[in-house]
Amino acid sequence: VRDWNGVAQVVLRSPKGASARVSLHGGQVVSWRNDHGEELLFTSSKAIFKPPNAMRGGIQMCFPQFGYSGTLERHGFARNRIWALDDEHPPINHNDNASKVSVDLILKPSEDDLKCWPHCFEFRLRVSLSKVGDLSLISRIRNVNGKPFSFSFAYHTYLSVSDISEVRIEGLETLDYLDNLSHKERFTEQGDAITFESEVDRVxxxxxxxxxxxxxxxKQSFVIKKEGLPDVVVWNPWEKKSKTMVDFGDEEYKQMLCVDAAAVERAITLKPGEEWTGKLELSAVSSTNCSDH
Ligand code: BG6
Incomplete structure (x- = not known):
């Protein structure tokens, strides 16, 4: 655990040199590097690494609300809070023979959180790095309340890309999407893989x-695998929106793409005592290893 501008971060390292860094601020993954030391997640050069706001980049935990779908601040409060190491699990597995190294974090609501979202929960997050450098996040959210509650969720994931105009997403073609740029109107994706030439903000x-x-x-692909998270949010602010964000460079939209495993369209409801699990697994593979891309 090291200190970074006053907030602790945990560094995970694979035997071959891949690494991941997780901040207790937001439970946010702030870096993920392959075994050549190349950064795979985008972080803005203007990012502010100071609480209370989430740092612009990495992987942010959006809970208990995604976007402005409820009464809370955008994307909920979890990404802005200071998390704790979860003592129920050994924090880091130092066994070289293990297939993964992991860290376990936990977030419970503060008195102030309960004033704006009156539901008691325990949010356990395990971030792991595999021997080959794959990153996985497992979120377990438990209702420790006397009443049911509902929430939406996203792993808000800023991927680092070479040039947005050279990027395409496969796996979303022919799906329906809700367009945040036109009042969440529902459209159906046509055509082939998704490419980018203007602002995109879709679920x-x-x-x-x-x-x-x-x-x-x-010549690299990210493979995103998810479980328990039916939706995928795709966001790139493009030129005009970029200029309105204080913690984002005017030209940086070219080097990033957010692709978030999420549960947005339908809220998840937990009865008292129930637990929900949502998993994300990210791997970066060179195109020469991809089947026919
Ligand atoms: C995306 C949303 O996930 O996050 C966008 O779909 C939003 O609508 C973006 O602008 C960034 O949000 P924030 O709160 O981190 O600036």
Whole structure:
């Protein structure tokens, strides 16, 4: 555990040199590097690494609300809170023979959180790095309340790309999506893989559990596998919106793409004592290893 601008971060390392860094601020994954030391997640050069707001980049935990779907601040409060190491599990597995190294974090609501969202929960997050450098996140959210509650959720994932115009997403074609740029109107995706030439802010609903983001210029693909998360949010602010964000460079939209495993269209409801699990697994593969891309 190291200190980073006053907030602890945990570094996971694979035997071959891949690494991941997880901040207790937001339970956010702030870095994921392959075994050549290349960063795979986008972080804005203007990112602010100071609570209370989430740092612009990495993987943010959006809970108990995605976007402005409820009464809370955008994307909920979990990404803005200071999490704790979860003592119920050994925090890091140092066994070299293990197939993964992991860290376990936990978030419980503060008195203030309960004032704006009056539901007692325990949110346990396990972030793991496999021997080959794959990153996995497992969220377990438990209702420790006397009454049912509902929430939406997203792993808000800023992928680093070479040039947005060289990128395409496979796995979302022909799906329905809700377009945040036109009052959440529902459309059906036509055509082939998704490519980018203007602002995009969509929730693809009921998507398959594997989606690939192909970066033609880098000759690299991200393979995104998810469980328990029916939707995929795709976001790129493009030129005009970028200029309105203080913690984002004017040209940085070219180097990032958010592809979030999410549960947005239909809220998840937990009865007292019930637990929900949502998993994300990310791998970065070179195109030469991809079947026919
Ligand atoms: C995306 C949303 O997931 O996050 C966008 O779909 C939003 O609508 C973006 O603009 C960034 O949100 P924030 O709160 O991190 O600036």
């Amino acid at each position: 693809y609903v009921s998507s398959p559990n594997v989606v690939a983001v192909l970066d033609h210029e880098k």
